[in-house]
Amino acid sequence: MTQKSLKITQSFFIALFIMASLVSCKNNQEKKETTETTDSQPETQELFFEISLAQWSLSKPIIEGKMDPMNFAQKANEMGFTGIEYVSGLYTSEIEKTNLATVLDTLKARSGRYNVENVLIMIDGEGDLAISDEAERNKAVENHKKWVDAAQFLGAHSIRVNLFGSDDPEVWKANSIDGLKSLGEYASSKGVNVLVENHGYLSSNAKLLVEVMEGVNLPNVGTLPDFGNFCLKREEGERWEAACIEEYPKYQGVEEMMSHAKAVSAKSYAFDESGQETTIDFGKMLKIVKDAGYSGFIGIEYEGEELSAEEGIIATKELLIAEGSKL
Structure with a gap:
């Protein structure tokens, strides 16, 4: 090999070494940036539940x-929901204008058009x-x-029903079992669940309500x-508007009712600066x-006064996602 050829070969290997070093540094830097990004922005854990919108919101x-x-x-779809929960009483005037069948035809068509699942109907005012x-x-x-x-x-x-009646616990319990069993047997033939919500008075006594469920003893009757x-x-x-003077322990109540639960309602009223509900520990409830x-599905039911309906719904949804992602 001539002296000139030797110098050219040496220059080639030096250049190759420098290029390799630069590529290695770039890869190390990219790896470092990726690691830092992953460490500072952990992936959001998939929720163990789905989120629906209760129409009462x-x-x-x-x-x-x-x-x-x-x-x-349409509104639920625009707000990013995949499930909806109807309130029967909000359709009274629509039913009076036409009839229930016509209203249902329209609701079914629109739920299909906007790709949302009809989860349940909350029934009020039917006795x-x-x-x-x-x-x-x-x-x-x-x-x-x-x-x-x-x-x-x-x-x-499902449909959600109320259990209002006697203030005597034993009388109420017997009446509730009788009424629910009759309706539950009919609903069973239609493939529909009958659910009781803690909705005030003795229906909010979770221990007593569970005894009613055990007394009815039908697989399609739950809470x-x-x-x-x-x-x-x-x-x-x-029944509704006056100040509450006696309350059942809410975390205990939800825990007791979950043994028969076929749906769950995330009630919210107000939020602090960090986005937490001021009266209910959502993390504790979700656990x-x-x-x-x-x-x-867990249905959002915002009943607050400080935020608009849409703002309250969004705040509740964000809180459910934030706390649910931790579990």
């Missing part, structure tokens, strides 16, 4: 005439299933049957634990729900 704009209840599916008057109790059962049929038509898995509705007694015996083995 939008009750104010609906009642005030600012929102058409027939557009519920008391735990009332002591047997004729009135039976009439209430009959009144609820059309909503069982409605749930079947919409593809919803819908609500994070917030555990008021047992209000001033002057009022109770997860420990019970539940993995279905």
